[in-house]
Amino acid sequence: MIEPHKLLGVRDLSVRFATEAGPVLAVDRVSFDIARGETLALVGESGSGKSTAALSLMGLLGAAGGATLSGRIDLRLKNGSTHDINRLSARELRRVRGNEMAMIFQDPMSSLNPVYTIESQICEAIILHQKTAWPAARRRALELLHSLGIPNPEKCMTSFPHQLSGGMRQRVMIAVALSCEPRLLIADEPTTALDVTIQAQIIELLKRVQSWTGMAILFITHNLGLVAELGGRVIVMYAGRVVEQGKVAEVFSHPCMPYTQALLRSLPRLRRARAPRQRLQAIPGNVPSAVDRPAGCAFHPRCGFAAKGMCDTRLPALEDCGGGHLAACLRWRDIASGKAA
Ligand SMILES: Nc1ncnc2c1ncn2[C@@H]1O[C@H](COP(=O)(O)OP(=O)(O)OP(=O)(O)O)[C@@H](O)[C@H]1O
Ligand code: SF4
Numbered sequence: 289m290i291e292p293h294k295l296l297g298v299r300d301l302s303v304r305f306a307t308e309a310g311p312v313l314a315v316d317r318v319s320f321d322i323a324r325g326e327t328l329a330l331v332g333e334s335g336s337g338k339s340t341a342a343l344s345l346m347g348l349l350g351a352a353g354g355a356t357l358s359g360r361i362d363l364r365l366k367n368g369s370t371h372d373i374n375r376l377s378a379r380e381l382r383r384v385r386g387n388e389m390a391m392i393f394q395d396p397m398s399s400l401n402p403v404y405t406i407e408s409q410i411c412e413a414i415i416l417h418q419k420t421a422w423p424a425a426r427r428r429a430l431e432l433l434h435s436l437g438i439p440n441p442e443k444c445m446t447s448f449p450h451q452l453s454g455g456m457r458q459r460v461m462i463a464v465a466l467s468c469e470p471r472l473l474i475a476d477e478p479t480t481a482l483d484v485t486i487q488a489q490i491i492e493l494l495k496r497v498q499s500w501t502g503m504a505i506l507f508i509t510h511n512l513g514l515v516a517e518l519g520g521r522v523i524v525m526y527a528g529r530v531v532e533q534g535k536v537a538e539v540f541s542h543p544c545m546p547y548t549q550a551l552l553r554s555l556p557r558l559r560r561a562r563a564p565r566q567r568l569q570a571i572p573g574n575v576p577s578a579v580d581r582p583a584g585c586a587f588h589p590r591c592g593f594a595a596k597g598m599c600d601t602r603l604p605a606l607e608d609c610g611g612g613h614l615a616a617c618l619r620w621r622d623i624a625s626g627k628a629a
């Protein structure tokens with residue numbers, strides 16, 4: 289069960305894929321909550337399990353997606369009842385998707401159907417989930433496109449996806465996702481393919497829609513600059529596990545886990561503020577292979593603070609390093625007090 293103000297409660301979520309190279313533990317005992325109206329950013333390098341976690345929340349993995357899931361994903365529905373996504377039938381899941389939560393994918397072309405007009409794609413989503421007739425769905429679709437800043441919504445409605453610019457397609461994807469007024473919007477790298485100006489507009493737009501509707505947003509990104517703009521809370525993932533989480537302002541000003549510290553050092557804007565002449569630092573080494581994770585702390589082969597006989601054998605649990613800011617590092621106290629070499 290989840291607390292009354294919580295919309296989503298994820299507990300010990302693990303996702304395993306069977307691959308030719310062996311089992312891949314893409315998500316390893318991940319737990320987190322999302323409150324109503326909250327913004328939660330999920331960050332981490334490529335392959336850390338962000339999309340797999342997001343797809344699990346949408347019920348898009350499991351047997352049909354070739355994955356084995358364990359743990360709970362409790363979602364509070366609009367009617368107040370809570371359900372474990374992992375235990376819903378395919379029919380129930382279809383109802384939850386769209387009505388209760390919706391997802392924006394990185395590449396709008398992969399989720400918009402190239403052979404249907406924008407009008408039919410948005411209207412069908414509205415009709416399916418809200419059981420309205422076409423004229424009412426059409427009015428709603430036009431309103432949405434207008435509110436998303438699309439200059440000529442009537443013209444956009446009669447267009448096919450390939451006739452629109454990347455920024456327009458992304459807005460249409462957002463319109464499809466928002467058409468059913470979800471209480472949770474999952475946005476998986478929604479701005480990566482877009483130029484910086486459009487990125488900023490999309491972020492502004494999501495914030496605006498959030499302030500009207502009170503929906504919660506789970507925002508997945510590599511871009512810590514965007515996380516700083518979004519505010520709210522952040523979860524840092526490494527090799528399938530949560531390694532740090534807390535309020536963005538707190539985690540960014542006092543990162544406890546060396547991986548988060550390294551990510552923040554590689555962020556140009558924050559670095560500029562502190563050290564204008566220093567070069568951007570890349571994190572040395574590579575993300576570990578998903579089929580052959582290092583023992584102990586998975587970050588130890590890349591960590592400047594790794595202690596032999598400790599970090600390579602013991603798996604760090606998340607610990608509270610103050611005010612609900614959690615970090616998974618065996619040496620965070622030594623590092624924070626400057627005692628770690
Ligand atoms: N369908 C699948 N079959 C096998 N392995 C998979 C599958 N989907 C993901 N993986 C593996 O699971 C791990 C996590 O992948 P995931 O796509 O969730 O990472 P990510 O954090 O979203 O990365 P990116 O930032 O590149 O999008 C990776 O090692 C990936 O290769
Ligand atoms: S547990 Fe050890 S290896 Fe892992 S981040 Fe902390 S100091 Fe580095």
Ligand SMILES: [Mg+2]
Pocket residue numbers: 338339340476
């Ligand atoms: Mg991804």
